[in-house]
Amino acid sequence: MSSILTNNSAMVALQTLKSVNNSMTETQSQISTGKRVASAKDNSAVWAISKVMESDVKGFNAISESLSLGESTVAVARNASETVTDLLTQMKGKIISANESNVDRNKIQTDISALTDQIKSVVGAAQFNGLNLLSGTDDVNVLSSLDRANDGSVSSSDITVTRQDMTYDAGVMGTGATLAGNISETLGSNSLAGVAGDEFSNSANTMTIQVAAGTAGSSNTYNLQVAGETVTFTSAASGNTNDSIAAGITAALNAAGIEDITATVATDTITISSLSKFDDVEVNMTTSDAAVTFDVNAGGATAGGAGFSGETLEARASEVAFSATAAVSEGDGYRVSIDGTNYDYVAGKNETFEDVARGLKTAVDGAGLANVTTKVTYDSDNEQWVLQLDNDGADLSLAVDGNAGGTATGGLAGLDDLDVTTDNGAAAALQNIETFIDSSIDAAAAFGSVEGRIETQSEFIGKLTDSLKSGIGSMVDANMEEVSARLQALQVQQQLSVQAMSIANQAPQALLSLFR
Structure with a gap:
């Protein structure tokens, strides 16, 4: 049956042409944008996932910048610590020379003072963008990662950089809880027990x-x-x-x-x-x-x-013994008083009683007391560190104390007090320079370790970012080879659809011949 009111063939051809044109529009959009999923209407689920991942990529780009800044800051501190170590090693050579006979100790002391000033200059200049990791004790956190949980929540991760205080600051004794139970003096058997101030003598x-x-x-x-x-x-x-x-x-x-x-x-x-x-x-x-x-x-x-x-x-020296069981916290200050003069050491982070004993030794030696000599030993029987103090002159009083809540002593405190112009001073300097060298080596090693960790994390973040970008691309990017081939096919289909539409529209024309 033919009808001039309803042309089914034309409607079918029209629908086919519309479908082809829609596919052509979609294909041309993919070619122009390069994306298979350019908006939420294309594929809402994939689009949502890709947008979350794109935000993570931007976050990781910022983290990469943070890691670069942190790595540079730590590198400056490490280089400075290594330089300080080299300078201290040079100083050790000077001190060894001062312990020899027939040398001009005053000239050697001049060289040591110059090296001390140079070390202070290096420590002061070891900053990057205003941050000096060789001054103070506060930790520095470097943003290292964004961690997304299964429920979609996001948390950040940090790499903690522990400062290594290489300043000459003497520290400040606190006024907090008493620590007197962690330190005790034992007077040598030569000491004048019962005398006011617990005097220790040279007998x-x-x-x-x-x-x-x-x-x-x-x-x-x-x-x-x-x-x-x-x-x-x-x-x-x-x-x-x-x-x-x-x-x-x-x-x-x-x-x-x-x-x-x-x-x-x-x-x-x-x-x-x-x-x-x-x-x-x-x-x-x-x-x-x-x-x-x-x-x-x-x-x-x-x-x-x-x-x-x-x-x-028994040895003549009196002993200051430290607890074998108590821990040392940042700000814990310990004091040795000799003849009414106080010599203090305030612990920094992660320090032990060995550090406290050596710090007090350095403080006492730095005072240049003519007849007082010191030595740090470890009592293996009682498992405790001991500071020995010997008096080779007139009787002196000895007392000890401790309080929490202080400001930590710098790692090189007392370095500027080294004096090799006397026999006792040269001997004490030879012992104490080892403590300073150990401190600078520990600082350089700590910075080197964390710098390596930051570098590794930075490399990982770069690879992770590339992986995320690749994953996003696999979800939303168009396959250009496939789209190109499809476009050519659609162009042919479009031409055929137009031709079919033309044929369908010509069908009613045949009815005119019936009326001639």
Whole structure:
């Protein structure tokens, strides 16, 4: 049936042409934009995901800039720390020279002062964009990542850069909770116990050995070992007494010339005196005389023949011991007072009682007290760090204290107080320069470690950003080869659709022939 009112063929051709034109429009849009999903109407789910990922890419670009800034800042601090280490090593060479004889210590001190000023200049200039990681103790956080959880929430991650305070600041003792329980002084046995201020003096420590009982035999050998050196006395063939045995051993000991050791005798009792500052002196006795007994420090007689061993003549120095169990927190300050003058050290972050002991040693040494010398040791028996202080002059008072809540002492505090113009000063400087070198090496190593971490994170962020961009592209970018081929096909379809439309429109014309 033919109709001039309804042309089904034309309608079908028209719909086909519209479909082809729509596809042509879509294809041309993909070609012009390069995107398969250019707006939410193209594919709302894919478009939403891509936009979230695009925002993450912009965030990671900002993080990359943050990491670059942080890496540069840390690199400056690391280079400065390495430079300080080199300068301190040069200073150590000067100090070693000052401990030699026949040198001009004043000229060496001038060189050391110049190196000290140079180190201070390096530390002061070690800043990037106004941030100096060699000054202060506050941590610096470098933004390193954005972490998106499954629920869509976003959190940031940081790389913490711990400052390494390499300043000369003395620190400030706090007024917080008392820390007196973490520090205690033990006066040397030579000290004047009970005297106001707990004075410690320069007198010798002593040990008594009484040749106590029995009848001395003939031609016996007595071997007395003091400070690792053995002296030998052989008794006469006859006429020996406890007094003569004591006198003979005393004479042999004095003749040996053991450093810091002297002996006197009174009847049958030997008194050994030790001026050893920091080292305990062990005393042992062996003998072939089974007839005599020895009474050490009136502590009970030991039979002859067996002798005695393991007796200790304590070091002269007084000791400041630190807790074996307590922790050290930033701002914890500890004080040693010598003759009314305070010497303080305030701990920084992640420090230990070893750092506190060495800091106090540096503070005391820096004062240049003519007759006071110091040494830091570790008491392995009690598992605690100990600061030993020896006084080789007039009696001095000694007291200790501690409080929390202070401002930390700089890592190079006391460096500008090194003085090699005296024997004690040169010896103390040689010990303390090692502490300063260790501090600068630790600082450079810490900065090097975190710089490597920032560099690794920066590389990862770059690769992650590229991966995100690639993922976004795979979701929204158009396949240009496919679109190009499709366009050509659609162009052919469009031409055929137009031709079909023309044919369909011509069909009613055939009806006119029926009316001729």
